[in-house]
Amino acid sequence: MKFIADLHIHSRFSRATSRNLDLENLYISAQCKGIQVLGTGDATHPGWFDEIQSRLVEAEAGFYRLDPNQASICDRWVPESCRGEVRFVLTAEISNIYKKDGRTRKNHNLVFLPDLETAQRFNRRLEKIGNIHSDGRPILGLDARDLLDIVLNLDARAFLVPAHIWTPWFSMLGSRSGFDSLEQCFGDLAPHVFAAETGLSSDPEMNRRVSGLDRLVLISNSDAHSTAKLGREANCFDTDFSYEGIREALAHPENGGFCGTLEFYPEEGKYHLDGHRQCAVRLTPAETRKLEGICPVCHRPLTLGVLHRVESLADRCQGQPRPGLPFSKLVPLTDILAEVLQCGAVSKRVTEAYRRCLESLGSELSILQEISPDRISSLDIPLLDEAIRRVRQGRLVIDGGFDGQFGTLHFFTPAERRRLLGQQSLFVLPGSPAPVSGRGGPVRSEPIQTSWRDPSPAAPSAANSAGSLMTDAQKAAVEAMKGPVMVVAGPGTGKTFTLTRRIVRLLETGQASAGQILAVTFTQKAADQMQRRIADLMGKGRDLPLIGTLHGCCYRLLQQIDGDRPMTVLDEDHRLELIRDAMTLAAQDDLSAPFSVPQMLGWIEAVKQRIQEPSSGGPPAHDVPARRFYLRVFEIYRNLMAVQGFLDFDDLVACMVVRLEADAELAASLKRRFVHVLVDEYQDLNHAQYRLVRALTEPGSHLFIIGDPDQCIYGFRGSDWRYFDRFSDDYPGASVIRLQHSYRSPQSILDAAGQVVAGCRDGRRRLPLKATAPGRRLNLIRTESEKAEAVAIGRIIEQMVGGSGFEAYDFGKVDSAGRGQERSFADFAILYRTHRQGGMIAEVLEAAGIPCRLASRRRIWDTPHVAGLVCWLRLCMGQGSFFDLERAIAWIAAETSGSDLKRFKKWCHARGYGLAEGMRQAARLPVQGLNAARQHRMIALFADLERIGDEIRDRPLEARIDALLEKTRLGEAFDASPAEAGLAALAEWIDACRDETDLLLHLSLSADADLYDPRGERVALMTLHAAKGLEFPVVFIAGCEDGLIPLIGAEDLDEERRLFYVGLTRAGERLFLLTAARRMCYGRCENRTMSPFIADIDPGLLEIESVAGRPLPLRRQTQMSLF
């Protein structure tokens, strides 16, 4: 069957689209236009998808029609001459913005989906990658190749077509955004792409000059943002009337199902020629080349159009024969009428004439293509017949479009018009305009003054320290092998680099075997990173040294020392639960709790971190009842832990220290074993950890420490930078090496940071850091409110990424000539003091379509079903707690209630049973507080648990998890809710772990894992603390106000200063400091003043800007930019 399809349109849920773009209007307009098949567009948008689901019904396979009742109502609005069937296919456009091979890429891709179910799966998949709610054309920081991968894995029938492949800003081959070939863009998956969309500004003829595209079918669509633009380009098919028909026709053009396209005259497209709209300069590619791409008015790079781009990639000359299907070029009927009637395309006269045409002649496409001039002239619209004839013959003149401005049409010269109107001739006159070649010469008007802020974008960051060049100091640090070495490594001086190189050198020169090296870091992330880097440098299959966090290493060593004694390390939730139990038990002895559970946890931690007795910590001495209660709780807590064989984090280190200090033999053997000990971030050691390092080394040991006292920001949990400064006393004769060359930040940022940290009252002497580049001033932006602050950040990001949608350019909002270096979302970080601040910023940015990664304290296994699974695992391995049991039974049909379990727990606590012992005893002894029936049900429950445990015990870990999912309701939960990400992270750990003990250790010791798909590029939002060790080209520090930095109530102002210092030095190129004049604080609106730390920065280093409190934000009214 023959049909015409427009497969790329948008709904009203996309930015800058007409409000009336709903399915009904599309249905009506498609008929008026003469289109039989429309892409739905925006199928990724939940709102639009809901509409699709509720209003459309499947007609042919993968073809959907408007609900018949609705359709008959709509038909009344369609002239009878135009009526016909309309089908929808599920399509969506994705805006991919990402970095590849060092350049920011921005391309748009059309996705075709065979049915609603697949679309739903697609949306669920994308939801994890980015925000699909805020825009019908979602912006994802996702590599186009990875998008294609997702599409291919979705369903064999789904496919992807790169959209309007030539436009400069957002396309596969775009001059400012793209690649030079399909293969570069899609890599290994390129063979799966079989079609490309040419876009308005190019036609098949131009495309065929590039032989790399020969293999592709070229399709054309309207990309309509309003119903009026529907079908300005379209595709002709003669194939099965179904989704599969379309796919087949495109994938196998040799079978003839695809018959070519209806094209817009490319010259009329917005990006045909080169130029600057703001400067009113339009140029042909040849002229642009003569000017070397520079605008003669503003002397900035010109926006290169599609023709230019085609010519630069073309390997066939113009006019050379080339393959391809027939196509015809059209001009929208309203444009023709506007020209004929000499008035605007949206004027009333044109609208009326248009309506009249449709009513008498039929659909627009039939008028443009088929209806004979005789019939057209019968309408009595002067010149219309002649104009349409000329369009069909290609006899019109178009001033080519450029830099976002449509080209303009000319059918008749004034003289000609007079003549034609005079004689109403039906035959072609000699001397009418030649076929299009474009009156594209440079058009110049008065230079327009444009303002731009960013005349000299900062140079890209200097040579990275990962290169093979080392500074002398780095070299010294890597090569000083004997005795204790202390390295003071300021921010960006290549700390990790130095550390890894040193380990590799130790191994390579044979000075130490892998087993003789112990390297400790502070975070799991740092340990993983170091392990990876060393593995990369050493090559595969080599033994690697023990590299881990202090806690992880202690665990391993304790395990080795004690053989297989089971050790379960409790995570924070468990500890709190246990303390709660302990406090409840203590309260029974007639005492009420004068403090909170977290407070108690803090005291316990503090005491353990100092390796002291409980009596040396806790509530102040004068509060006698509180102290009594505290001591009692502490004791009970210890007992509860001991009974079940639990350890907490601090116990790991403390136990190790106690063992080493008490057992000289053991200490000596470990000292013999670990000849080289390396400690990263030494300034963050707390007392117990310091004692541990001391106990593992002698004063003359080959102990290598590296760190930066100015970056000690964990004082609140016991870290003390003084251990760092004391190193030379503890280890006399230690070599001291200072790394002072920063590869990360420019001088301006280092200077400002240095001025801030110099304000510390610690009396330390500091040496200045040197940068490679001078850098530009720091921007200090003062805003009215926290919302305005977020909006200001968003605007800057939007501008630096170069606008995330066409709109930004098409409406002239962003100065396309004066933009700075292109960035992608992953280049930005927004830092703040408290988590609370992150929420608002993320909300504003997400709403504007900027993808964010909000670092949260919640971890992946905090989602109920992942947490449930972990509880089950622990229980089945005999390492469960009462807490695990309570949570686990929620996932089976248990007849035992939570309160029964509480009574059971109380009974166990009273008798000193752990869970396992308690479960055994409950089978034979009466449990106090439970009647016989309840106890029987509980015993039955325990038997069930036992049985499940027995059944799965001998299976490998993965099979065990599968079985658990099957035997409990966990499986349903994982199926129902989109927490596959959680399961995936778990699976990753399972892969990485040797055995279940390892896994459980990981689960309680390991840091948060991201819920986000790492393939999606996002702006990072995190606290200043979390930013430590990271770097970003562009850094925003939000809330630079008194009360936030330094935080109100902070005891150690120096630490707040260091924290700010850490934040400042994360920036590789640009640093923005933001303040709000007013901020909501605990529900109250507070006036704010600037952080005193900013006053310590030389004003000459700051560029201060105030953002006025204009009303926020006019989202849909202006549609100018994302804000």
Place this chain on the structure above:
DNA sequence: GGACTGATAGTTTTT
């Protein structure tokens, strides 16, 4: 024991 009310305090966070 569970549902309600009112008072109160409220960083930062890795393991």
Place this chain on the structure above:
DNA sequence: CTATCAGTCC
């Protein structure tokens, strides 16, 4: 503003 906890009532 909101989570938490203690106290109150049924």
